[in-house]
Amino acid sequence: MSRSDPRRPIVRWSARRRLCRPTALFAIFVTGALACGFVGCGDEPTFSNLDEMRGTIDGVGLDDPETTVFERFGSVERDGRYSAPVEPRNAGRPVYGPGTVDGPRRGGQGGALLRYSDGVFASDARRRVYYMLFTSRGLKTSRGVGIGNRLAKVKSVYGDIARCGRRNVDSGYTAYEFCRVRLSATRWLWFGGDPVRSVALSTVAMG
Incomplete structure (x- = not known):
């Protein structure tokens, strides 16, 4: 981690x-x-508008090249040494991100992390984004759920497709609650913490 x-x-x-x-x-x-x-x-950058259906954050989408991320949010050093889960550069407090993130469906391993203070993008070997996580205050999904909301709102808004639980129970690490939403076979949404501290969007399963 x-x-x-x-x-x-x-x-x-x-x-x-x-x-x-x-x-x-x-x-x-x-x-x-x-x-x-x-x-x-x-x-x-401050990340604010996550459109989970289109797979975009402030206009930058899943499967976009790293250059699109740099053009929109500024250049950062590519970190090629990582394993899931991944966190923003200056989290400062528990992020409550996914404990596991599957490898990219396309392009294979060998990508990099693009870390910002309130967000992170993971790319595959093609240098295209397949995972993103954000902690910016005020960030909301297209359905109005985001940082600071309770998981009860996640359950209310996303209904039966929201699967919620508790991570790190009896593991020695800080336990926390989460909800994950499978929007389609290639689109997953994550809400970590209650109240929510992180929101992640990915083309692969998170858990």
Whole structure:
């Protein structure tokens, strides 16, 4: 299982600091520029609209090439050393993603992870996306279910095709609840945690 990196540092300014002097403003500019160089400033994407029927997140879809992900959300380093389950780069807290993700149906193994702070894409050997998971606050599916909702809403909205349960029971790891929804033979949806902390979409089974 991939281990998430520590949450990026939070910079706090003192309420008593006078910021009106030119020297102070220059110092803030330089400090901010250096900080952005190391940790990024506002350039990380926020994922919001997951269309589970079309298989897209903010317009980027399952089976799209990695280049489409980069064009829409920005370039990141390809991580070719991974195994399921996969997590965003700076999760900072339990993600409650799938415990297992089947290998890609097409293209075979040998792809990579494209990790963002609030999301991750997994590609196959063709460099096409077959799995994606997100933790962005406010993210919703096309049916209005997403991060922060209770699993009771998942069950209400998706009905009998939602299969819910509990993972890591008596395993020594943190137990958590989940729901998975089989939309078709090649489309699976995951809701992890109650309230939901992660939503994943895949062309293969997740469990």
